Amino acid sequence: MNMSRSMRGAGISSVLAAQRAYAEARRERSKYGLMVPEAFVRGIRDLGYRSNGDAIAELIDNALQAFADRVDIVFGYDGTTSSKKPVQLAVIDNGHGMESDMIRMAVMWGGTHREDDRTGLGRYGYGLPCASVSLGRRFTVYSAVADGDMHAVTLDLDALAAGDYTDLHGEIVVPEAQRVDLPSFVADHIALAHPTGWHAGTVILIDKLDRLEWATTQGLRENLGRQFGVTYHKLRGEAALFVDNEFVEPIDPLFLTPDFHLHDLDSDLAQPLDPIRIEVRDPETASYRGAMTLRYAWLPPSFGSVDKERDAVGLNANPRFAILKDYHGIVFSRNGRLIDVQTRTPWTSFINNDRYIKVEIEFSATLDEAFGVTTSKQQVTVSTFIWDLLREAGLPKAIEQLRAKVKDAKLARRLAAFSPKPGERLLSERAMCGIAGLGGAEREHQYDLGLRVSPYRLQFETLPGHPFFRVDRNSGARTLHINTAHRFYEDLYQAPPTTAEFRSALEILLFCYGDVLLDAGEGAKGTLFGQVHLWSRRLEQALGMMASHLIASDDEDVGPLE
Missing domain, CATH: 3.30.230 (Ribosomal Protein S5; domain 2)
Structure with missing residues (x-):
């Protein structure tokens, strides 16, 4: 059952009655004072949240528990024409709202009629003030119940430090809620978001923002949208979420929920x-x-x-x-x-x-x-x-x-x-193509991008007595020829212990050395190709010697240990 729908109508009156009873019971005992002096509030700011998103999520939780079916995170720019970075942030919901005494309580730490409630998202009453001061030095709670006037209470940390909230007895007292109008950017947004009327709800407006993690509106919008998409993906039947007028798509972090964002981004599925x-x-x-x-x-x-x-x-x-x-x-x-x-x-x-x-x-x-x-x-x-x-x-x-x-x-x-499919290039060929442009402008003419062949190709040939490899240019590509008649091919390249990965690494090694040979000047080229011949003969002898040692060790008998 949808929680917001089931609690609307007659159910909301019972919630407001619970708020009224709570405020009445606490009025004399608390005298609307903060729990401790201003050092407490500064300490709460420094306790902090892991991210701006975690702080704002506390306010979204409150909206969901107030049975809102739409929650908007809106940015304000204090009348400026620049929208690069917000100087105000508002969380707007269309829940049941609060009466004036409850607004005053809600600003206090621990001020909630849902204390120790295990049926919803919150139970302590710390979320609203803690989250708000973790983002900015001033916040205002605006709220109205159905057919009621808009009232608000503001808590300004600078004014608190200056003693503006201290009464004649030295106690810090939250001011009474006052009848107010909503800020113009909030009122304009509500008119667009709720064209049939906004009959009740709450707005948490945070300004003097001094702890935003992202330097731009775009960064704030994208990161908050992604985080809220994951955090509330299971509760999307309760309310629609919007960040800066963009709908927050639900994201299952396990990517198992069909129709949720990124579930079927491509053919890879969880x-x-x-x-x-x-x-x-x-x-x-x-x-x-x-x-x-x-x-x-x-x-x-x-x-x-x-x-x-x-x-x-x-x-x-x-x-x-x-x-x-x-x-x-x-x-x-x-x-x-x-x-x-x-x-x-x-x-x-x-x-x-x-x-x-x-x-x-x-x-x-x-x-x-x-x-x-x-x-x-x-x-x-x-x-x-x-x-x-x-x-x-x-x-x-x-x-x-x-x-x-x-x-x-x-x-x-x-x-x-x-193991490429027929017609696909080898991994070593693809790897070398990826670095083809790293050799400088003098080599760019060597690669015809219109050719169907790869700029690098591997081929095999059987030439007894010749070097174990050679390279040449052929049809616009650099071709590596591996000699199957050389011991390198049978004892190393195609040896039983040689893995496909190691084979590709050998191909890349020879491709790279081949680049050096082909790019050498005419004077050095003859010397380098001559060294390949010497290298090949030396390699043939060494691999033959290694093979004879391996055969000898296989033939040795090992007697019983004494």
Whole structure:
């Protein structure tokens, strides 16, 4: 059932009643004061979040719990004509909103009527103020309930330090909510995003931005969009997310969900193992505490590449590669919301080669203590109890099985690279073509790009008494001829222990030396070709001597040890 739809209508009145009761109960006890003086707020800023995205995610969590079905992250430029870098950031939702007393509470650390709630995404009441001050030195909470006026409360850290929030008794007091109008850029965006009317909701406006990680609007938009696409991919039935007017496409970090972004970017598809559900029970009473679901996937070794014959390096990395890199390890999700990725377990650690195996552990919020969930929902500290359950459920074996599948796929890919299909070039020929332009402008005329042949070709010939290789120019290509009558061919190039990879390396070695021969000046060319003849005779003798030693050692008997 869709949570936002099921709670709208009559359900929202009960939520507002809970807010009202909470604010009334706390009014006298708290006197609307902050928990501690301004040093607390400065310390909270320095505790920080892993990224801007993690901070803003706290505000998105609040919007989802307010049953919003649309959440917008909007950038403001304070009336300037430049849109290169925002100076304001607003998170806008169309949830149930807050009454004025609750807005005042929401600015406080720990001010939430959902304290210790295990059914949603938040339970501490720290997210809104912590996230806001981690991005900027001032934030304002605007909110309105259905058929109500817009009210707002502002907390400015500079004003706090100047004593503007300190009353006659020396206590720091959050000001009362005031009736206000929304900033023009927020109001304009709401008019476009909600053409039939914005009847209730909340806006968190953060300005005096001094901790943005990305220097441009484009960088901020792209990185936030990618992160939120992954973080909330399981909750996309609850609300649509937009960053700077762009819809955030959901991204499954295991790439297993059809129709999600990047799932079928190309013919490479994620391969799943069967998921496992684990019930968690109290070890003493056997009472049910919650559940975990394990999902597994392995990815083809070319999954992150544009050109499938090459690794995902530099410009050859496709849009999937950023997800492989950022979500490398075991993914932990709580109530459908991704909160952490860890590369270490008690029995193994994930290395770079493990980017192509994917493991997700989804758990319910009732298991927060067992997973050591932090107040900012950025990290888990998995208890020994949980690790033991995961081990019993076969997680270590599953990880090794995923690794084995990727290893087999890499081996198959390697073998395919050394065994070209009819009409395809050899790996060594392709490798040399890749460096064909590195020799300088004086060689560029030697390669006719209109030719169907490769600039480098390998051929075989049988010429007893001749050098083990020679090179020439033929039809615009540089051709390497390997002499099958020389010991080099049988004892080294085609010897039983020689792998296809080593054979390709030998071809590249001779191609490179051949370039030196062909590019040498006329005066030096004769000397170099003469050295090849001497090298070939010496090599023939040495390989023959090596072969005789090997035959002699095979014939030797080894008696019993005394």
